[in-house]
Amino acid sequence: MRISNMFFQTLREVPAEAEIASHQLMLRSGLMRKLASGIYSFLPLGYRVFRKVEQIVREEMDRAGAQELIMSALLPAEAYQASGRWEVFGAEMFRLKDRGGREFCLGPTHEEIFTDTVKSVTRSYRSLPLTLYQIQTKYRDERRPRFGVMRSREFVMKDAYSFDRDDEGLDISYKKMYDAYCRIFDRLGLDYIIVDADTGAMGGSGSQEFMVKSSIGESGIAYCEACGYAANDEKAECIVQKCCEGEKCCEELSLEKVATPDARTIDELMDFFGCSAREFAKTLIYKADDKVVAAMVRGDRELNETKLMNLLGCIELEMADSETVEKVTGAAVGFAGPIGLKIDVIVDSEVAEMKNFVVGANETGYHYKNVNINRDFKATVVKDIRTIKEGDPCPKCGAPVKVEFGIEVGHIFKLGTKYSKALDCVYLDENGKENPMIMGCYGIGINRSMAAVIEQNNDENGIIWPISVAPYHVIVIPVNTTDSDQMELAEKIYSQLIASGVEVLLDDRDERPGVKFKDADLIGIPIRITVGKKAKEGIVEYKRRKEKDFTATTAEEAIEMAQKEVREGCAVK
């Protein structure tokens, strides 16, 4: 491609709307343009990368034995009504009606439609196992689209669904997808970590997420360097450390009510009592569906709403409003405690080990001190409902865990029979008996993966594409387009590389060299061949985007080096 003909534009300044590196760079380098909040158009340069990511995913899915098909994005409501998700998705689903008033949605994910389709085609155990996939546009009306294409309202997802006779079969299908995902993210040049994930209140026997470590990630990852344990922080199990081994602490002191007129937050209470947050227990009032419950965690802890939801088996969970809190506790917000509460009290397992701690007295302006569980109040349930923190013991080996943030680029999930039962997707076994198929589902965000590659591969000058997904492998820059020696040599290199299957840009614009270098760096082409003053002797400069220095070499050598590098960069191991 000659740049003089290419539909693209680079921006010198960072568009005000972009906060993170990948978003800024995607806009500045002209890969894409925003159409509306969370909705983007890809321009030619960006679409080339997009298609390469897609293609890598496709190749690995095919290699794993999955079969590609494509379904509509515009979907009738019935299957979603049958699974119950027509309601569950709520406002996140884009809904519309046809001229006859029939309800449709723009598909947010396709479990129901795949299940329904398989059900109507496959009836025999002989046809199983089966894994189908598509690379298709999804729509979710996110409450808060963010970070460009990282969290957008329209995005392309590779979604795969496996159908097996039994759990052993599912394990095999799942493992194939797991391996395929590793190959995909390796080929994309991503530094990722695989973590155990929450399977939600609806069950399912296992789930893992592929996370790209990044400070802008929205999911917390807890991992252990000692034993390799890694889990989403919603999922990571917390184990109890005894509060202390000292005798004084373990002796139960007598309960005391203390006037704490202006102290209602943990910080204020710490000042008032002059002790650390570890000596308090927070009592949080929650609305779980239509039920009001209390949940207790230590003062320096965060309650893990996912764990609490799973424990309660509820669909919706939110902090109770102040009116409800006052009604249930009989006190203003900030003075809730477990003693005398009429509602269920879910106690974090760590709190159950505490002695002589401080809680609200359910009376405005008062707290209790020297509180002890069982003596002063009873827990409805004692369970791990807190979020793991850096330095907490690893649930596997006990070594201190680390906590970092990650971008979820892939998710694999053992669904079990949730959808096959709801939609009556069954097969006949050897005995002529009907059984529900055992399903798995597997997703990769194409746009998000692309953004994640940029997030991990950039510097102050722009993007640094890995060869495997670069929009072009090589950019040839004649320094002076009016110099016929330079132009002739550049054209020669350009056409020879193209002839050997290398994807090449020729910057034939009549621009100053600085402009061309800046653009080449910004759009991140991995290999740059500069044809300058020594063109007459056939000498050019060979420079890699990720390295600082170039080497002077003959044009022939440069061509060979580029061909070799591209071959290796695209090689599939």
Add this chain to the structure above:
RNA sequence: CGGGGUGUGGCUCAGGUGGUAGAGUGCUUGGUUCGGGACCAAGAGGCCGUGGGUUCGAGUCCCGCCACUCCGACCA
């Protein structure tokens, strides 16, 4: 959904107390330049988000709406 911010040329942004719309950058043309976003000159390009109000007169003041964005809540 709650709270904050911003809407002026493709992009980044100026436009006290109301008086005919600006800069930089990008774009076009000509010239001088030519190895890391050159310089000079001449141009093109704006329902100042939108609807209403106040006023002789509104980019500017008042009210409504919309969009974008940040923080929070939420997130199969």
